[in-house]
Amino acid sequence: MNRLSQSTLGGVKPGVTVPSYDRARVESRIVHLGAGAFHRSHQAVYTDDVMAGGDTRWGIVTASLHSPAISQALTPQDGLYTLLVDDNGTTRARVIGSLKEVLCLGESRRRLQEQLCSPLTEIVSLTITEKGYCYEPSSATLDESHADIRADLTAPWNPNTAIGLLVAAIYERKKNGVKPFTILSCDNLPSNGLTLRRVLERYAELAQPMFSDAQLKRHLLDHYACPCTMVDRITPAVVPADLARAEQLVGAHDASPVVAEPFSQWVIEDAFSSNRPAWESVGATFTDDVGAFEEMKLRLLNGSHSALAYLGGLAGCKTVAAAMQDPGLARFVRALMGDAADTLAMPAGVGLDDYMRSLLRRFGNVSLNHLTAQIAMDGSQKLPQRILEPIRLRLARGLPIDHHALVVAAWIRYLMGRDEQHGVLAINDPMADVLAQALARASTQADDLVAAVLGFAQVFGRDLPGNPVFVRSVVHALQNLLSQGVRATLSALASARVQ
Numbered sequence: 397m398n399r400l401s402q403s404t405l406g407g408v409k410p411g412v413t414v415p416s417y418d419r420a421r422v423e424s425r426i427v428h429l430g431a432g433a434f435h436r437s438h439q440a441v442y443t444d445d446v447m448a449g450g451d452t453r454w455g456i457v458t459a460s461l462h463s464p465a466i467s468q469a470l471t472p473q474d475g476l477y478t479l480l481v482d483d484n485g486t487t488r489a490r491v492i493g494s495l496k497e498v499l500c501l502g503e504s505r506r507r508l509q510e511q512l513c514s515p516l517t518e519i520v521s522l523t524i525t526e527k528g529y530c531y532e533p534s535s536a537t538l539d540e541s542h543a544d545i546r547a548d549l550t551a552p553w554n555p556n557t558a559i560g561l562l563v564a565a566i567y568e569r570k571k572n573g574v575k576p577f578t579i580l581s582c583d584n585l586p587s588n589g590l591t592l593r594r595v596l597e598r599y600a601e602l603a604q605p606m607f608s609d610a611q612l613k614r615h616l617l618d619h620y621a622c623p624c625t626m627v628d629r630i631t632p633a634v635v636p637a638d639l640a641r642a643e644q645l646v647g648a649h650d651a652s653p654v655v656a657e658p659f660s661q662w663v664i665e666d667a668f669s670s671n672r673p674a675w676e677s678v679g680a681t682f683t684d685d686v687g688a689f690e691e692m693k694l695r696l697l698n699g700s701h702s703a704l705a706y707l708g709g710l711a712g713c714k715t716v717a718a719a720m721q722d723p724g725l726a727r728f729v730r731a732l733m734g735d736a737a738d739t740l741a742m743p744a745g746v747g748l749d750d751y752m753r754s755l756l757r758r759f760g761n762v763s764l765n766h767l768t769a770q771i772a773m774d775g776s777q778k779l780p781q782r783i784l785e786p787i788r789l790r791l792a793r794g795l796p797i798d799h800h801a802l803v804v805a806a807w808i809r810y811l812m813g814r815d816e817q818h819g820v821l822a823i824n825d826p827m828a829d830v831l832a833q834a835l836a837r838a839s840t841q842a843d844d845l846v847a848a849v850l851g852f853a854q855v856f857g858r859d860l861p862g863n864p865v866f867v868r869s870v871v872h873a874l875q876n877l878l879s880q881g882v883r884a885t886l887s888a889l890a891s892a893r894v895q
Contacts, residue, residue, distance in 0.1 A: 400491070400648040402474040408491065409647040415493030417447050419474075422455035424496045425671075427511050427577075429558045430523040431458040431466040431498060437479060437631040437656035439521060439582055444494040445678035454673045455496035457511045461524065461558060464500035469652035471498050478642040478653035482763035489645035501556065512565035513574065518670040520565070521580040522592070524558050526777035527826045529585065529595055533780040534857040536591045538598040545599065552603040563600050566616055567607050576619040578668045582627045584698055586781040587687065589624035589665060596622070621669035624686040626693050628661040630758060632766040657761055659754070663689040688742050695736040696748075697755055699782040699803070700729045704759070705771035706806035710815050711882040716766040720759045724886040730756065731890070732799045739789040773824040775807050776831065776855050784856065787866060797869050798889060805873035806882075808849050811835060816881050827852065842874040 398404045405414055426443065428435055435458065443454050460466050470477060475495035481488045499508050511517060526533070530542040538559070539545065548560035555561050562579060569576065579596070581588035600613040632655050642653035662675065666682040676682050683689070701716070707728070708719030719725045733752045742748060787800045811831055813821050825831065831849065838848040850861040850870075860866045876885040 397643060397647075397649050400473050400476050400478065400646065400650045402476065404648050405476065405491065407647065409645065412646050413490040415444065415448065415476075415491065417450070417452050417493070419455075419493050419496075422447065422452045422494075422496055423516060424455040424457050424511065424514075425453055425516050425518045426456045426673075427508075427517055427520045428456050428458040428522070429461060429520065429561065430525075430528065431460040431470075432523060433634065433654045434627075434629070434631045435521075435523040435582070436477060436492065436495075437654045438627055438629045438660060438662065439523075440492055440494045441479060441660070442662060442675050442678055442680055443673055444492045446673040446675060447494060449674075449677060451673065454494070456494050457497045457499065457508075458495055459499040459501055459504070459508050461501045461528070461556070461561075464503055466652060467498045467500040467503065470495065473651065476650075478646050478650045480638060480642060480645070480653055480655045481658055482655055482761070483658045484761055484763050487641065487645065487763070489642065491646065501561075505554075509561070509565065509568075512561060513568045513572070515574050517577050519578050519580055519668075519672060520562065521582055522558055523582050525583060525774060526585060527774055528558055529583070529592065530557055530559055531591065531595050532854045533777055534854050536586065536594060538595045539854075540598070540602070549599075549602055549606065552606050559595055559599050560603075562596060563603055563612070563616070566600070566620060567603075567609060567612055570609070570612065570615050576621075576669045578670045578672065579620055579622045580625060580664075581622065582625055584627075584694060584778070584781075586694070586785070587624055587690070589622040589686075593617075593622040596620075619669060621667050623665035623667045624690065625665065626661070626663040626686050626690040628693055628697065629659060630657040630761075630764060630766055631655065632764050633770050635765055638765075655764070657758055657764055659758055661693075685743075688740070688746070692740055692742060692746070692748070692751065694781050695739060695786050696733050696752060698778070699736055699786065699800075700733055700755065700759070701771045702775070702778060702782050703729060703732055703803045703806070705768045706775075706803060706810045707882050707886070709768040709772055709821060710806060710809060710877070712815055712817050712819070713768055715764075715768060716759050716771070717762045717764060719768060720756070722883075724883050724890070726756075727890055728799065728802075728886050729759070732803070735790065735795070735797075735799050736786050738795065739786045769822060772810060772821075774826065775810070776825050776827040776852070779804065779807060780855060780857075784860065787860070791863060791865060797866065798873070798892075801866065801869035802873040802877075802885070802889065804870050805846075805877055808835075808845055808870075808874055809877045811849070812845075827855075840878075842878060843871045846871045846874055
């Protein structure tokens with residue numbers, strides 16, 4: 397079967413949506429760092445819609461900073477790929493054409509840095525996951541001890557991190573009198589634009605002597621906007637069966653399709669230092685205050701996802717939909733959302749009850765192979781904003797924290813590396829080694845295990861480990877998980893709340 401590409405695009409099966417614009421006339425004005433599935437199911441789709449509407453200035457040069465797999469898969473396809481939209485047994489296929497080039501830093505450093513410095517580039521966006529920002533979650537500042545940051549600062553003109561690449565490009569553009577671009581974080585970070593700005597500011601300050609430019613930090617702060625955003629679309633990891641489905645639906649082989657749910661949301665702070673696509677014309681929301689939407693998503697959707705990942709994973713549930721089919725887990729998630737909702741203050745017209753009902757429907761979408769193991773990754777980076785921040789707010793108001801404390805306990809239990817059926821749980825986390833060492837030094841008692849993990853201030857800060865209510869709640873929850881298992885613990889918690 398022919399491989400999907402520009403030359404074979406005309407032969408795709410009827411009913412498959414394909415780019416309606418002349419891709420040869422598309423200009424490259426966006427650089428995206430992080431060429432993973434989420435970007436290709438979300439921002440690239442919005443941009444494809446804008447160009448389908450007639451504004452073809454917004455082609456994307458996307459780059460992976462680590463693996464060449466996406467570049468090797470999509471370059472022979474001229475950047476084209478299939479989006480499979482799964483909705484409880486129904487699948488729609490669409491070919492996305494907004495990617496003009498697909499690069500890998502290790503193979504195409506010169507080309508990537510040229511595009512970052514190009515006067516045509518108006519926006520640099522990022523989906524590099526929390527760990528890609530090389531920051532300390534508890535303080536939302538640059539982790540100056542990070543090995544990759546230290547390496548970049550020894551030769552900042554030849555960086556390997558996204559932070560280093562951005563500052564190197566800002567230096568070159570300043571030196572050559574090139575106008576600024578907007579730096580658009582699309583990752584699940586608290587106040588992602590502000591966090592990115594703080595990280596860049598500190599890195600630029602540290603890099604100034606090596607660049608021999610004492611005004612680099614000031615130039616960044618004065619000219620480069622970092623708007624906050626909130627992004628939402630469930631995008632499961634692709635499995636081999638998805639490649640077969642894409643081939644059957646499209647009529648051409650696609651080496652790297654993506655799968656997503658029908659729902660998609662993008663809320664963007666309207667604060668740009670450059671031109672931008674009219675994303676609002678294709679469904680994005682521009683606002684002066686992204687914070688409320690971001691907190692809603694982090695605490696309700698992402699917090700619930702983490703709960704399902706750790707509790708569901710321990711109980712043997714491989715997917716989110718499978719976990720939601722367990723009555724105890726589904727009941728717990730509804731209760732967790734209710735507790736999290738109490739910490740939110742939403743603008744008028746935003747209905748939290750409707751949003752929570754929509755989340756429960758989305759979690760139950762049986763067509764999505766959304767793996768609990770995928771969501772469980774990088775817990776040390778995710779829990780501070782998803783779970784620990786609601787805990788702090790509820791503690792400050794004298795409200796019970798038992799539901800959120802159970803998620804923390806489930807993460808600690810998950811870090812022990814075995815589910816309740818004694819199956820191996822892969823721990824994929826930037827702190828995996830130090831967490832494992834801390835747990836190995838502790839006894840098997842819940843209080844020792846909790847103390848070992850709470851010792852990491854970069855995750856828990858200084859306040860929570862010193863709060864007796866928090867510590868007691870997590871220890872009690874972990875004791876129950878260790879002695880009774882997930883389902884009995886959930887049942888007991890539900891009964892206790894009713895009393």
